[in-house]
Amino acid sequence: MRQNLRIPGPTPLPAQVQAAMHRDMIDHRGPEFANILNQCTESLKYFYCTKGDVLIFPASGTGGLEAAIVNTLSPRDPVLAVSIGVFGDRFAKIAETFGLDVRRVSIPKGRAVDPEQLRQALDENPDVKAVLITHNETSTGVTNPLKDLATIVKERNLLLLVDAVSSMGAIPVLTDEWGLDVVVSGSQKAWMIPPGMVMVSVSERAWQAVQAAKLPRYYWDFRAAKSSLEKGQTPYTPAVSLFYALEVALDLMMREGLEAIWERHAEAGAYTRNRIKEMGLELFADERYASNTVTAIKVPEGIDGKAFKNNLRDKHGVIVGGGQAELSGRIIRLGHLGYFTKEDISTACDAIQMELESLKVAP
Ligand SMILES: Cc1ncc(COP(=O)(O)O)c(C=O)c1O
Numbered sequence: 001m002r003q004n005l006r007i008p009g010p011t012p013l014p015a016q017v018q019a020a021m022h023r024d025m026i027d028h029r030g031p032e033f034a035n036i037l038n039q040c041t042e043s044l045k046y047f048y049c050t051k052g053d054v055l056i057f058p059a060s061g062t063g064g065l066e067a068a069i070v071n072t073l074s075p076r077d078p079v080l081a082v083s084i085g086v087f088g089d090r091f092a093k094i095a096e097t098f099g100l101d102v103r104r105v106s107i108p109k110g111r112a113v114d115p116e117q118l119r120q121a122l123d124e125n126p127d128v129k130a131v132l133i134t135h136n137e138t139s140t141g142v143t144n145p146l147k148d149l150a151t152i153v154k155e156r157n158l159l160l161l162v163d164a165v166s167s168m169g170a171i172p173v174l175t176d177e178w179g180l181d182v183v184v185s186g187s188q189k190a191w192m193i194p195p196g197m198v199m200v201s202v203s204e205r206a207w208q209a210v211q212a213a214k215l216p217r218y219y220w221d222f223r224a225a226k227s228s229l230e231k232g233q234t235p236y237t238p239a240v241s242l243f244y245a246l247e248v249a250l251d252l253m254m255r256e257g258l259e260a261i262w263e264r265h266a267e268a269g270a271y272t273r274n275r276i277k278e279m280g281l282e283l284f285a286d287e288r289y290a291s292n293t294v295t296a297i298k299v300p301e302g303i304d305g306k307a308f309k310n311n312l313r314d315k316h317g318v319i320v321g322g323g324q325a326e327l328s329g330r331i332i333r334l335g336h337l338g339y340f341t342k343e344d345i346s347t348a349c350d351a352i353q354m355e356l357e358s359l360k361v362a363p
Contacts, residue, residue: 001317006348008138008166008294008321010188010195011338013245017193020248021241028240034232036243041229043250044199047258048168048183050175053202055225058239061165061186064198066094067220068161068182072206073130074214075099080125081132082113082149086139086324091132091163098215103128109140109327110296112289115148122156130159130209136167139324141285141296141333143171150178159209165189168199169253170265170293170337181206190261190293192252192339193245202226265292268336268345275349279356284331293337294321297352298330303359305329311359316351 005012026032037056044054057063073079078101081092088106095102105121107113113133122128131153136143146162153160162183164173169190175183180203187197202210202222210222224235253261269292273283276297284296299305305323309332312318321333334352336345 004316004318004344004348004351006318006320006335006344008189008333008335008337009186011190011192011335012340013194014192014249014252014339016248016252017245020244021194023241023244025240028238029233031232033238033240033243036247037229037232037234037238040243040246040250043254047250047253048175048185048199048201049173049177050201050203052176052204053207053226053229055200055202055222055229056234056238057198057200057220057225058196058236058242059198060188060195061163061184061198062090062094063220064165064184064186064200065091065163067198067200067217067222068184069095069098069100069132070213070215070217070220071222072159072161072182072209072213073098073100074212076101077130078103078125078128079130079132080105080121080128082118082121083107084111084113084134084140084142084144085109085137087137087163087165088132088134091134091161095132110142110284111286112142112144113149115145115152118149119152122152122158128158130161132161132163134163135173136164136171136291136293138166138294138333139327141283141291141294142289143167143291145289146173146180147178150180154179159205166291166293166337170261171291172262175201175203179203181209187242187246190338191246192249193242196239197242197246265337268292268340268342269295271342272334272336272345272349275346276352279353281352281356284327293335295334295336296323296331297334299332300356303356305332308332308355308359311355312351316355318348318351320348
């Protein structure tokens, strides 16, 4: 049975990307690697919609969130962490771990941050230096209205650190236009390559914060990454095979075009939501903010969420994500990001429909 991997990352790999990783190693301090690094960095800037810097580290997305914090802040700095789910909580937790004075705004699961709520929280915490926000909360299938939220943060001239791990490269993130200071994305999502690489943009304002920041950092130091990049290198050994993959994936993305990619994800999101509702299932997310990269679906009363998910895998070859933390067993999450065809999404929806019907009639 063909596997239809519909978790919201790691996402399937195009054949060209898989083939690229068969290459032998090259000297990561030589001209060939410099060429790949420079090419990838330029293309990433295009997809990030930034003229600022984009740095690449070997890590999963969480490493990038830690890098954003340790590079821009100092111990006991007050920050506002706005969380709409598991990944927002993680961003706040990292900030706490590094001794920041974290003021949390927690929004009920399934909802997005209302810009007025953010304005109020900032009014109540006028001393915060930075705001931590998840753009697309993969655990609930919600996309925050980042442009509107960023406007409020920028009115106050604060630093804005964004987790765009499951949105960048799939849905619009206009880094410069929206005034986003540090934006983190991860290789295993829209970039269509395996896990293990994190991309981080750094604005002018963020560079000023980097100079002033006092939190200890070594491996993640943006200054070291930037000065190596100027020589066509990374400070420490890069994930060479992932660079081969990234070069090919970005080339495929360039050919498809930024807007066409956004459109493909928007269509997949709308299609999935319609199919789910037509089956009589409920979306977990507030539909106005439902994500175009992952759809969270409520498991109906009387159906065992874990069995539902396992049956999709074992009987139909469709692998979906389960609920995380308190949503375990209560939702399933269908990923539609990165490399997928319309058929991948429609057959996954067909499988959900068949399974739902079989579970309903089961005694
Ligand atoms: C929104 C979001 N933030 C951060 C992460 C980082 O997680 P990881 O370190 O597992 O890549 C993920 C991964 O699923 C994510 O979806």
